Amino acid sequence: MSSWASRLGLKLGALYEVVVTTSGVDGKPHAAAMGVRLLKRGLFQMRSYGETRTLTNLRATGLGCLNIVRSCEVFFNCLFNPEALSFDSSSVAPRLKGADGWVFFKVLSVEPRGGYYVVTCSPTDFEFRRVKPKPICRAESSLLEALIHSTRLDLYRSMGDEKLNELYKLIEHHIGIVERTGWPELKSMARRLASHIGLS
Numbered sequence: 158m159s160s161w162a163s164r165l166g167l168k169l170g171a172l173y174e175v176v177v178t179t180s181g182v183d184g185k186p187h188a189a190a191m192g193v194r195l196l197k198r199g200l201f202q203m204r205s206y207g208e209t210r211t212l213t214n215l216r217a218t219g220l221g222c223l224n225i226v227r228s229c230e231v232f233f234n235c236l237f238n239p240e241a242l243s244f245d246s247s248s249v250a251p252r253l254k255g256a257d258g259w260v261f262f263k264v265l266s267v268e269p270r271g272g273y274y275v276v277t278c279s280p281t282d283f284e285f286r287r288v289k290p291k292p293i294c295r296a297e298s299s300l301l302e303a304l305i306h307s308t309r310l311d312l313y314r315s316m317g318d319e320k321l322n323e324l325y326k327l328i329e330h331h332i333g334i335v336e337r338t339g340w341p342e343l344k345s346m347a348r349r350l351a352s353h354i355g356l357s
């Protein structure tokens with residue numbers, strides 16, 4: 158396994174949630190939550206569901222950065238509070254300030270597959286910070302689930318009421334877990350999400 162992936166203890170085949178930072182041809186930095194899957198030889202792939210801004214930027218510049226973050230708040234901010242994100246633009250691609258690690262990469266290929274695009278990438282450089290141990294709190298995974306599901310609402314809306322209701326129920330379930338097991342800031346993000354999607 159490549160040095161960046163083994164340093165992080167990544168498992169082949171698993172999907173990891175990271176923040177992908179890119180810049181447009183205008184140089185404006187952009188951050189989006191994305192799942193990435195490790196392949197052999199240190200390569201990795203992500204899927205862009207539709208023509209995302211990230212995909213447009215990756216096509217235009219061929220460069221990006223995986224930002225390894227542990228706080229759900231960063232994923233929340235990517236979707237609902239992008240002004241709270243700050244970037245360091247001194248490298249080949251912008252990176253998120255405050256992340257635990259950064260993997261810069263170049264795009265090897267972009268292939269359309271039905272409703273999504275598979276982007277295959279090769280790391281060019283990486284840097285990791287020393288971080289404290291972090292015990293698991295279920296609220297964070299549930300907030301993450303709720304955030305991911307919320308980005309699929311538009312797609313499900315086009316599939317009819319039954320599908321849409323199923324998705325709302327799932328989001329409600331996860332917000333319930335955040336309410337039971339989370340700390341105040343996490344609950345506040347869950348409530349903002351609920352109100353944003355018309356659940357409360």
Ligand SMILES: Cc1cc2nc3c(=O)[nH]c(=O)nc-3n(C[C@H](O)[C@H](O)[C@H](O)COP(=O)(O)O)c2cc1C
Nearest residue numbers: 174189190191192204205206209210211304305308
């Ligand atoms: C944790 C998390 C993971 C996500 N993973 C993906 C993904 O793998 N592919 C994707 O297209 N969108 C994914 N999304 C949704 C995008 O982050 C979101 O729709 C984004 O606004 C679209 O990207 P853009 O800002 O580059 O247009 C994810 C969202 C969250 C919260």
